[in-house]
């Protein structure tokens with residue numbers, strides 16, 4: 069049983085995983101089992117090139133980010149489990165006991181975070197009732213989002229990135245995933261606001 073399973077290893081999903089992983093020295097997060105399901109082959113990031121994002125070197129390829137971000141996660145937070153090359157097909161259950169079915173296995177998690185992007189015509193079974201037209205994308209693009217209130221979809225389900233209705237810019241998607249992580253850390257910390265900062269001299 070995962071405490072939180074993140075679905076989607078793109079910008080928002082890995083950003084969420086990094087921040088959750090970085091909290092392992094906090095008493096309220098140290099015993100938490102965290103996983104991310106990353107199915108990168110069909111990611112739209114494969115064709116992207118970035119010149120306009122804070123902290124990202126000019127000309128950085130999306131295909132490089134897809135592998136480097138997971139390497140980053142492995143290097144600094146190896147306790148965050150990476151489930152590679154599996155595509156999520158179905159979600160069932162309820163908060164505290166969700167079942168997440170991929171093309172090869174079923175996983176259980178107390179909380180799920182969905183960051184699969186807004187572009188796919190395919191939506192995971194079990195989420196249909198939350199799907200609406202994307203509010204910040206051109207209508208002719210037929211993008212979707214999940215209904216949410218500041219990333220919270222329903223008890224135990226969070227959405228991040230463009231699927232949360234955020235504009236499609238890397239920095240926004242990254243911040244959205246981090247925002248969800250902060251909310252989950254705050255939940256684990258009994259509602260006391262949580263943040264994780266590293267600083268020189270500490």
Ligand SMILES: Cc1cc2nc3c(=O)[nH]c(=O)nc-3n(C[C@H](O)[C@H](O)[C@H](O)COP(=O)(O)OP(=O)(O)OC[C@H]3O[C@@H](n4cnc5c(N)ncnc54)[C@H](O)[C@@H]3O)c2cc1C
Pocket residue numbers: 075076077078079080081105106107108109110111112113115116117118119120121154155156157183184185186188192228229230231235236237238239241242
């Ligand atoms: C060609 C291109 C160029 C871009 N250029 C710029 C730019 O110059 N500047 C800028 O700021 N932004 C740019 N963007 C936008 C930016 O990349 C996106 O806004 C950002 O990646 C969205 O993050 P996300 O986490 O919502 O989705 P993604 O980063 O797309 O991540 C979604 C992930 O979920 C995975 N996934 C999907 N379905 C499933 C499933 N069922 N099970 C498991 N995994 C699944 C996908 O494979 C993917 O890895 C560009 C995007 C593209 C496509």
